[in-house]
Amino acid sequence: MVQTEVRSPPLTPLIDDRALPQLGLGVWRTPPEDTAEVVRTALTTGYRLIDTAAAYRNERGVGEGVRASGLRRDEVFVTTKLPNPDHGYDAALQSFERSLKRLGVDYVDLYLIHWPTPARGLYIDTWRALVRLQAEGRARSIGVSNFMVEHLRRIIAETGVTPAVNQVELHPGFQQGDLRAFHVSRGIVTQCWSPLGQGRLLTHPEIARIAARHGKTPAQALIRWHLDCGLMAIPKSAHAARIAENFEVFDFRLDEADMAAIARLDDPNGRIGFDPLRV
Numbered sequence: 001m002v003q004t005e006v007r008s009p010p011l012t013p014l015i016d017d018r019a020l021p022q023l024g025l026g027v028w029r030t031p032p033e034d035t036a037e038v039v040r041t042a043l044t045t046g047y048r049l050i051d052t053a054a055a056y057r058n059e060r061g062v063g064e065g066v067r068a069s070g071l072r073r074d075e076v077f078v079t080t081k082l083p084n085p086d087h088g089y090d091a092a093l094q095s096f097e098r099s100l101k102r103l104g105v106d107y108v109d110l111y112l113i114h115w116p117t118p119a120r121g122l123y124i125d126t127w128r129a130l131v132r133l134q135a136e137g138r139a140r141s142i143g144v145s146n147f148m149v150e151h152l153r154r155i156i157a158e159t160g161v162t163p164a165v166n167q168v169e170l171h172p173g174f175q176q177g178d179l180r181a182f183h184v185s186r187g188i189v190t191q192c193w194s195p196l197g198q199g200r201l202l203t204h205p206e207i208a209r210i211a212a213r214h215g216k217t218p219a220q221a222l223i224r225w226h227l228d229c230g231l232m233a234i235p236k237s238a239h240a241a242r243i244a245e246n247f248e249v250f251d252f253r254l255d256e257a258d259m260a261a262i263a264r265l266d267d268p269n270g271r272i273g274f275d276p277l278r279v
């Protein structure tokens with residue numbers, strides 16, 4: 001019998017000299033009461049990065065799942081995010097304490113500002129709080145989410161500190177070429193949310209064709225596309241079989257023809273989630 005080798009996700013280096021797994025599990029909309037078991041299952045499957053947020057209301061379950069996995073704390077990477085109402089220097093520091101308490105950990109591996117909320121005008125002060133948390137060692141890496149080029153330029157210019165990561169909506173239907181090029185120019189790593197297009201891309205005929213050619217599922221082809229683009233991805237599932245399926249992506253690669261076909265699916269108006277300028 002041929003055994004399929006399930007390898008660990010490669011680590012992506014960050015500008016702060018740390019590194020994060022290229023593939024992780026997202027837990028947005030995973031019910032709080034199910035989260036501990038979902039996280040434990042994912043970690044047992046081989047995932048090492050879990051992406052939560054204060055706004056998902058399941059940080060407690062994430063912490064429980066990490067502890068139930070039997071893995072050492074330093075073998076797991078936990079990301080959480082600062083919620084929009086808690087922008088501002090002091091409010092951000094206090095919000096971080098509450099997240100740590102809910103998670104039951106004394107540091108997170110990656111702390112992100114969830115949205116720039118530019119209308120409030122507080123993301124620079126908020127970022128200064130994250131810089132302090134990193135200096136204290138309690139947020140090992142710091143970054144942002146849903147920041148556009150104009151927001152990134154401002155925080156870098158005004159604080160001198162470049163976010164290690166920008167977590168944004170990115171999938172074949174919305175490929176964010178300009179933002180990715182800016183990230184590369186500043187050493188910012190792109191982490192992709194909704195890599196499966198919230199499930200909508202799973203039935204796209206081109207994705208199905210490419211997946212079938214490799215003997216893989218559409219979800220696996222989509223995740224492989226992110227990895228082959230050098231992007232990080234955090235697909236979500238709360239089902240053990242899909243959690244495993246989404247992790248079995250380290251035994252194949254897309255070829256040039258596949259990549260060219262997927263490049264043609266890009267739509268600059270293909271955003272599915274919220275527009276960062278309106279949140």
Ligand code: NAD
Pocket residue numbers: 025026027028029051052114145146167168192193194195196197198199202219234235236237242243245246273
């Ligand atoms: P996704 O693209 O990961 O799609 C998830 C959906 O796809 C699931 O609900 C499920 O219905 C389906 N699915 C997953 N695996 C499947 C499989 N193998 N076969 C069939 N169907 C499958 O969408 P998402 O949840 O929006 O994004 C992933 C993660 O990104 C979130 O859980 C969250 O952690 C993060 N996220 C962050 C932000 C942000 O603002 N920073 C916004 C949205 C999501």
